[in-house]
Amino acid sequence: AQSVAQPEDQVNxxxxxxxxxxxxxxxxxxxxxxxxxxxxxxxxxFLLKYITGDNLVKGxxxxxAEFNKSQTSFHLKKPSALVSDSALYFCAVRDETxxxxxxxxxxxxxxxxx
Amino acid sequence: xxGITQSPRHKVTETGTPVTLRCHQTExxxxxxxxxxxxxxxxRLIHYSYGVKDxxxxxxxxxxxxxxxxxxxxxxxxxxATSSQTSVYFCAISESGSxxxxxxxxxxxxxxxxx
Numbered sequence: 001a002q003s004v005a006q007p008e009d010q011v012n013x014x015x016x017x018x019x020x021x022x023x024x025x026x027x028x029x030x031x032x033x034x035x036x037x038x039x040x041x042x043x044x045x046f047l048l049k050y051i052t053g054d055n056l057v058k059g060x061x062x063x064x065a066e067f068n069k070s071q072t073s074f075h076l077k078k079p080s081a082l083v084s085d086s087a088l089y090f091c092a093v094r095d096e097t098x099x100x101x102x103x104x105x106x107x108x109x110x111x112x113x114x
Numbered sequence: 115x116x117g118i119t120q121s122p123r124h125k126v127t128e129t130g131t132p133v134t135l136r137c138h139q140t141e142x143x144x145x146x147x148x149x150x151x152x153x154x155x156x157x158r159l160i161h162y163s164y165g166v167k168d169x170x171x172x173x174x175x176x177x178x179x180x181x182x183x184x185x186x187x188x189x190x191x192x193x194x195a196t197s198s199q200t201s202v203y204f205c206a207i208s209e210s211g212s213x214x215x216x217x218x219x220x221x222x223x224x225x226x227x228x229x
Contacts, residue, residue, distance in 0.1 A: 004156075032215055043118075043204055043220030044157070051215050090156055094215075101172070102218070104149075104156035 002027050004093050006105035013081045014113050021076040021108045023091030033074040034092040034102070035065055044090060050074060061085070081112045117141050118221035120205050126227045133192040135224050137205030139185075145208045146188040147172075147218065148180060150201040157204065163188055195228045202226070 003026045013019045036044040048059025055067045065076045091105040117140030127133050149157040159172030161180040169180050179191045202225050206218040
């Protein structure tokens with residue numbers, strides 16, 4: 001069965017420091033991995049995805065994520081955090097056999113302090 | 115933002131009453147989804163549609179039904195609302211979904227409270 005884990009409920013970083021939001025997954029086939037961000041009182045916005053190819057994926061707003069097959073991880077990263085990056089981040093996974101079903105993690109709240 | 119609207123944006127209803135939430139898109143995307151968001155659970159799929167009049171159940175479909183009579187509209191009905199259905203409901207769309215590679219685009223959400 002598909003599953004996604006975001007082990008940290010909250011991540012705190014100082015502005016200008018690098019940030020990492022962790023995600024691990026479990027699927028039966030090849031994974032399709034996604035990161036979404038949710039700002040207060042808004043719907044989720046797509047940030048980036050890994051389908052195949054390079055393990056380092058670049059996305060919107062300077063975010064990137066590294067796919068690690070052996071560790072079944074897809075951590076979200078940014079070299080220099082901004083206060084405006086403070087939001088709720090969701091990792092999501094589909095597998096090639098799962099059809100339409102996307103499994104979302106519980107979310108990690110990122111707080112960037114000025 | 116993708117052209118997705120949800121109505122109403124907020125609703126308070128009483129236990130046992132039927133409630134219908136509407137999702138409307140202007141992107142002409144084939145696939146539409148209804149999710150609920152609850153603290154500690156992320157988003158969970160209720161139902162989805164892969165075309166007009168083509169729908170299927172997600173992981174938390176009990177107590178919910180859907181209909182899609184036009185490409186642009188996807189309705190979610192709570193047949194007899196219960197307090198456990200108090201949640202924030204999100205509609206999402208994707209251009210195609212047959213191989214799962216596509217990202218989804220989300221509406222602004224509907225906050226439903228069942229008293």
